[in-house]
Amino acid sequence: MPNLVEWKDVAEPITTGMVFPCLEELTINQCKQLTSAPYHFPSLKKLHISEICNSAFENIWSKLTTLTSLDIWDMIELTCLPEQVLQNNASLMSLEIWRCAELVSISSHQNVTSLQSIRIIGCEKLMDLPNALLTLPSLETFEVIWSPNLRSFPSIQGVGSRLRKLGISCGDEVLSTGLQSCTSVSELCIKDCPNLISIPDLCKLHSLIRLEITSCPNLKSIPDLRELHSLIGLRIMNCQKLTRLPEDLHCLTCLKSLEIGGFGEELDAFPSLSSTSLKHLHSSLQTLYLYGWDRLNSLPDDIQCFTAITGLRIHKFDVMETLPEWLGNLSSLQFLSINDCKNLMHLPTAQAMQRLTKLELLRIIECPKLRERCAKGSGAEWSKIAHIPDVDIIV
Known part of the structure; x- marks a missing residue:
């Protein structure tokens, strides 16, 4: 109204x-x-x-x-x-x-002993949060996301035994070592921390099943992940000073979903995923999300080894003009999304696309050249995708 x-x-x-x-x-x-x-x-x-x-x-x-x-x-x-x-x-x-x-600040009061969940999302001017918020006895979810002007994240020391979901966005250069005590946290998101250069060891977070580290442009390395045996989802995105992936991915024996990209913009190629130590991921990983950057003109050849994936998302490969022929080897693929690839014009050959017998949904978003070539009935690429049950092309 x-x-x-x-x-x-x-x-x-x-x-x-x-x-x-x-x-x-x-x-x-x-x-x-x-x-x-x-x-x-x-x-x-x-x-x-x-x-x-x-x-x-x-x-x-x-x-x-x-x-x-x-x-x-x-x-x-x-x-x-x-x-x-x-x-x-x-x-x-x-x-x-x-x-x-x-929103600049939030007052707290110890009277709210029943408070189980606090979520503060996208409050860009937020500068202060009282430490008392994290001492509330029933608190299980505490998320502050997309709030990069928060001067310092409230102290986590001593609150780890009850938290299940933790989201961190702040101006700190180094996160509190109290993070190591959050042994009950199952979901951890570290996001939009413009000054962050260091994350403490996470090896004691044995309950962690999802970890996200995104939009931390000054972060140069990822902490040790080898003890996170329960991790099923990992997202490392838009950390421009990263030049390599964690060396201990092979220890993540339960990993089902991997989202990576937006790394060091001076790199001409994706960090390698071809290590023989990642062999178990080749057969266990289910979804893969690749986020590119301006210098990349092709997908990393390493991903053709991930033959068990059922979902693949390709995002922001602006220079790439052609998808590789080996894409047809991903025989388990059910969902393929191609997003924001401005110069992409060519799919793999018709023979390669026909080998994707399980592909049920192809989604093309903000790819102007490919959109035109995939126009139903008339586009030069249409014959390659006409057999796919659901083709979704979005401007």
Whole structure:
């Protein structure tokens, strides 16, 4: 309701003294001009607010005491999450704040002992977080992502026994050694850390099943991974000073998904994946995502060894004009996505494409030259892909 300005409270009822006595869930989305709203919500448990004026939001939360879940999205006027929101809602279990561009800080309160999940995503001006947030006794998920101006990440020391999911985005050069104590963490994401040069040893994180290290342009090396035997998903992307892959990938015997790329832009080729020590990955890896950079004009030949993969995504190989003939050897492939390859014109030969007998979905996204050549019925490459059940070409 883009033109809604006022949601009026009704006159005080004579009988009950309140307006919404039973309402438990309230969602307000994309009412950018809404400046006022009722505040009689004595039973409200779940509140989702997106794109409304700060004054209306203040009305709504001013008397809330029963919240268990609070989501705040795209509130451009919000500069600080008021302490009263946490102080007055002792049963709050989940707090999410997404894309609040002016948010600078968040107050904390020890009263919210039930809080299990805190997620703060895409708040670019966020500068400070209190250490007390990570000492909450029930906390299992703590994610601060896409917030590169956070001066320092809250202390992790001593909180590792209960955390299950941890996301880190900050301006630190070196992450806290307390990360080593997070032995119960199953998912770890280190993302958008512009100054980060060092990550502490992760060898004690034996519960880790997913690890992501992305958009850390000054990171020069990846910590030892050899003890992470439970890892099934690994993502290392857009770390421009990396020039090689971790040497201990062969120890990751459970790895099913590997996403790599965006490495040292001075490199003319992808870091090698051909080591004989990676042989077990050739038969166990299921999905592979390759992210290129400007200097690359071809896919790494090493990946033709990964004959068991069922999904392959090729992204940002801008110079490449032709996909290799050996692509047809990936006989288990069910899903192939080609994304943002501006100069790509040629698929492998028709014979190679026909060997991909299990390929069910081909997705071509933002590849202008290939899109034209794959036009249904008329494109020069169409005959190569006409047999694929689902071809999705997106501008």
